[in-house]
Amino acid sequence: EAGVTQFPSHSVIEKGQTVTLRCDPISGHDNLYWYRRVMGKEIKFLLHFVKESKQDESGMPNNRFLAERTGGTYSTLKVQPAELEDSGVYFCASSQEKPGRPNTEAFFGQGTRLTVV
Amino acid sequence: GENVEQHPSTLSVQEGDSAVIKCTYSDSASNYFPWYKQELGKGPQLIIDIRSNVGEKKDQRIAVTLNKTAKHFSLHITETQPEDSAVYFCAAHRRSNFGNEKLTFGTGTRLTIIP
Numbered sequence: 732e733a734g735v736t737q738f739p740s741h742s743v744i745e746k747g748q749t750v751t752l753r754c755d756p757i758s759g760h761d762n763l764y765w766y767r768r769v770m771g772k773e774i775k776f777l778l779h780f781v782k783e784s785k786q787d788e789s790g791m792p793n794n795r796f797l798a799e800r801t802g803g804t805y806s807t808l809k810v811q812p813a814e815l816e817d818s819g820v821y822f823c824a825s826s827q828e829k830p831g832r833p834n835t836e837a838f839f840g841q842g843t844r845l846t847v848v
Numbered sequence: 849g850e851n852v853e854q855h856p857s858t859l860s861v862q863e864g865d866s867a868v869i870k871c872t873y874s875d876s877a878s879n880y881f882p883w884y885k886q887e888l889g890k891g892p893q894l895i896i897d898i899r900s901n902v903g904e905k906k907d908q909r910i911a912v913t914l915n916k917t918a919k920h921f922s923l924h925i926t927e928t929q930p931e932d933s934a935v936y937f938c939a940a941h942r943r944s945n946f947g948n949e950k951l952t953f954g955t956g957t958r959l960t961i962i963p
Contacts, residue, residue, distance in 0.1 A: 735891070762949065773852070774892070774937060774953040787950060822891055826949070836882070837951065839891035 733757070735840035737823050743846045749811040752843045756805070756825030763806050764826075764837060765798060769819040777821075780806060792817075813847045820844050850875040852940050854954025861928055862962050869923045869957045871938035878940040881914060881921045882951070886935045895936075896923070925959075933961045 736755045744750050756763045765777040777796070778788040782803035791798070795814070800806040810817050824837040851874040861867045873881075879900040884892035898905045898912045898921065905912050911924040925932055935958050939951040 737891075764950065766951075766953075771955070773854075773955045774939075774951075776950040776952070779950055790950070824891075835949075836894050836897070839884070839893065841889065841891045 735823055735825050735838050737821075737840035737843050739843060740841065741844045741846075743848060744813055746815055746847055747812045749809065750813055750845060752808045752810075752821055752823075752845070754806045754808070754823030754840060756823070757827075757838055760825035760827045760838075761803070762826040762828070762835075762837075763800060764824040765806070765808055766822040766824065766839075767819050768822065768842075769816075774822065777808075810845075813845075815847050818845055818847045850878060850940055850942065850952040852938060852952050852954045854938050854957060856957060857955065858958045858960070860960045860962055863928055863930060865928055867923075867925045867928055867932070867959055867961075869936055869938065869959070871921050871923075871940075871954050873919050873921070873940040873952075875940065875942055876916075876919065878942045878952075880941040880943075881912070882939050882941070883912060883923050884937045884939065884953075886937065886956075888934075892937055928961045930961050930963055933959060935959070 738753045763780040766774045768774045776790040779786045780800045797809045820842040822842045824839045826835045826837045854871045882897035885895045886892045898914050909926045914921045935956045937956050938954040
């Protein structure tokens with residue numbers, strides 16, 4: 732079974748440009764998360780989808796970031812316009828609840844390294 | 849909100865020795881504490897987790913301990929091997945009444961095993 736896949740693995744763009752990151756979760760996983768790690772710091776939560784609905788987007792930095800999950804399958808994260816401070820590694824994770832188990836393992840993708848110059 | 853602190857930021861140990869990474873958390877309602885290992889070019893991978901109703905859990909050379917009173921939890925790796933070299937992240941999780949699930953991570957520990 733395929734794991735969480737992210738595309739592209741690397742992206743270098745100029746300040747002011749637009750970039751769209753894509754995440755394909757594990758098939759059948761309702762929960763999809765976006766996280767970001769800025770160099771040397773913690774991995775920070777951005778938002779959480781349950782199927783196609785945004786459950787929590789409290790971690791989104793500002794309105795330059797837009798996440799979608801149409802149809803409840805893959806998700807995209809668009810940054811428009813990109814700023815220098817948006818550089819970092821963007822991780823996607825997915826999980827699926829199991830009956831009787833309050834916490835579920837989140838499986839992470841390999842990440843997209845975004846560099847804004 | 850939850851805040852997780854992780855120490856040390858870097859750790860070098862001789863092959864065969866033990867490594868210990870420590871984390872503290874702030875939200876007493878957190879009830880799930882996973883540890884992730886990130887190897888170069890890969891995403892974080894769960895290696896062990898512990899729930900708040902347990903004080904210690906072991907899986908071969910890896911163990912995790914949890915002190916709920918002090919809000920501390922630690923990762924212990926014994927008989928370290930070169931393949932243990934990676935960045936390790938601790939995390940804390942609390943599920944809200946709205947089913948909101950998110951992990952709060954520490955800043956990571958770069959572990960280097962010296963052959």
